[in-house]
Amino acid sequence: MKNYIYYLSILFATLLVASCENELPFNLKENPPKLVINALLNADSLTNTLYLNLTGRESTTHVKEAAIEVRVNGKLTESLRPLPPQTDNDNQCRFKLTSHFNPGDAIRIDAFTDDGEHHAWAEVIVPKRLEKIINIDTLTVPITQSGYTQNYLRYRITFKDHSNENNFYRLIVDKQITATQYNDEKDEWVTQTHHDYQFIAREDIVLTDGQPSTGDDEDSGLFDTAKNLYGVFDNTRFRNDSYTMTVYNRADPLGYSSYVDNVQVVIRLSSITETEFYYLKALNLIDSDAYDETFNEPIKFPSNVHGGTGILGVSTEVSQTIHIGK
Structure with missing residues (x-):
């Protein structure tokens, strides 16, 4: 990070x-x-x-x-x-x-x-841990980005909010590709696991902070907003209730020319502190194409450190693994 x-x-x-x-x-x-x-x-x-x-x-x-x-x-x-x-x-x-x-x-x-x-x-x-991920429904669907249409895996993730609290969460979609690759330095075949955390959240009203969009919106350039790269959100829109979140990713092992042994996706839902929530929202902006340090005001990062600066955050999580195969 x-x-x-x-x-x-x-x-x-x-x-x-x-x-x-x-x-x-x-x-x-x-x-x-x-x-x-x-x-x-x-x-x-x-x-x-x-x-x-x-x-x-x-x-x-x-x-x-x-x-x-x-x-x-x-x-x-x-x-x-x-x-x-x-x-x-x-x-x-x-x-x-x-x-x-x-x-x-x-x-x-x-x-x-x-x-x-x-x-x-x-x-x-340390924040309270979510009880569980109630359900994850998956479906292969075509997604258009930058004029190209490709098959993506859609995840509909259902969970229930903690009652009567202001809660802050983070979604992590961890695609794990286990592949056998030839290591020239060791002169041998080595099995390694590669992690890919990218996902598309543009249609989800919670992950987009109430500003969902489509591929056409992104291509038009009219909706040049910061993307939620770190998957943070609060419970403002589903307080004391359950919610089904929708995201997409490429679940295939594209880009790996070696022998792929296994592909799986681990969905993690973390309960995080309020300071970490605003810290990661600031990182969303600084790491986004929508931010230009020449024209935008400087970003002030939150700090909970006394006698210095920086951030100390802590999270708890629940997870569920989806096995994709080779």
Whole structure:
């Protein structure tokens, strides 16, 4: 996932539009670097990763020496040092979390740099997990994109909202292609699983935030809106009720010339925090063709980090696997 931290650039943009007669003084020493915490945790996984950086004048910089402490419901569960670099040129400071999280748990993470200059922390509550995916109905249908019509697999996914709450969700369509490929470096055949997360959600009123469209609308250029690339939505339109969501993807292993052993699609429905919801909505906009940083206003990303900036999110999920075959 791309990580964009543009807090200083927002300030620079403000200074540029100020008139020459009202210039604002700016001293970099008065704006020292802040510690950036970036982690989207999955309560159903025992291998979560947290990243630490420092804000910089034009981009983030790496943290050299640091530590984190993980607390669940006030109890210290982990004290961690950074993972070893993955490559010789890898300077990213990352931590592997193995703590177990349950819905309703209060998770607090404190990050410290060894020089004592920075201490940042964030706390989140693990959201309630959906009870289940009630049903997934599939059908092969023709879809037209950019003037071409091809067969896609349509998914109608039914689930029920949590009662009497403001809930935030994320849909992940994980197409997994297991294929045998020849590895020139190892001089042998290797079986690997490739993941493809692309899907089409243009017809769904919830995933399009009340602005569904068709292929003709997209081709005309009249509906140049941000696509929901990260599949986030809230329960505004189906509060306390069930809902059937409609999305499409190419379920065949197109693009793989090797021997395909299996194709399956894992539908995941995650309950996420409100901060993560707005963070991913901001990423939808920044990663969309509809956003032009030259003409659009700078995007401000939400942060729930104290003493620094960034985001700590946590999710729970339910899933269902659809076996496609070869």
